[in-house]
Amino acid sequence: QQQVKQSPQSLIVQKGGISIINCAYENTAFDYFPWYQQFPGKGPALLIAIRPDVSEKKEGRFTISFNKSAKQFSLHIMDSQPGDSATYFCAASQDTGNQFYFGTGTSLTVIP
Amino acid sequence: ETGVTQSPTHLIKTRGQQVTLRCSSQSGHNTVSWYQQALGQGPQFIFQYYREEENGRGNFPPRFSGLQFPNYSSELNVNALELDDSALYLCASSPPGWGATEAFFGQGTRLTVV
Numbered sequence: 001q002q003q004v005k006q007s008p009q010s011l012i013v014q015k016g017g018i019s020i021i022n023c024a025y026e027n028t029a030f031d032y033f034p035w036y037q038q039f040p041g042k043g044p045a046l047l048i049a050i051r052p053d054v055s056e057k058k059e060g061r062f063t064i065s066f067n068k069s070a071k072q073f074s075l076h077i078m079d080s081q082p083g084d085s086a087t088y089f090c091a092a093s094q095d096t097g098n099q100f101y102f103g104t105g106t107s108l109t110v111i112p
Numbered sequence: 113e114t115g116v117t118q119s120p121t122h123l124i125k126t127r128g129q130q131v132t133l134r135c136s137s138q139s140g141h142n143t144v145s146w147y148q149q150a151l152g153q154g155p156q157f158i159f160q161y162y163r164e165e166e167n168g169r170g171n172f173p174p175r176f177s178g179l180q181f182p183n184y185s186s187e188l189n190v191n192a193l194e195l196d197d198s199a200l201y202l203c204a205s206s207p208p209g210w211g212a213t214e215a216f217f218g219q220g221t222r223l224t225v226v
Binding site: 006032034036041042043044045046049089091099100101102103104105 | 118168
């Protein structure tokens, strides 16, 4: 059973546009929601993370929007650049912190 | 400050063999987790080690085992390799502290079982 569902599977955006990736979860015990960026042949790199006590967190061009009642969260990449082309994973963890559940990933391509 | 390093980067093994993968955690991190990432999928949790003890395990059979050493480095051992074990194996380390904290991943070991 997929604990975290991610969409879309792939996304193509023009340079300068906004990329939006969505995730949904069922387990209300999840307490920590990170987003990871992964380039081919590399391990995932932590991009930004949020806890459910806030509805939005922004770091540079990256913003997480969090809707606790809907059990959904999303990543927004503003002013998307070709260098942002990568696979993005959402994840979730309980406050015990010992296991991350990952989404299936979104392959983002930013066209120059 | 060094990041998480894994070795080897690539490995080819024959079905039925055993393999050991190694991970050096980031400086100051005392928790190490291992994940399996099949091609085109998200990482799947194998297990976590905290202060040399297993601290949680995912849905993987006992032939997947691990160790953590006093310097917090870790090993993942897989016995009786199967073709489906072909994947990218990722190690992640986390800093001390209760509750969900940041996990920093290494570059992974690409294991191919033939």
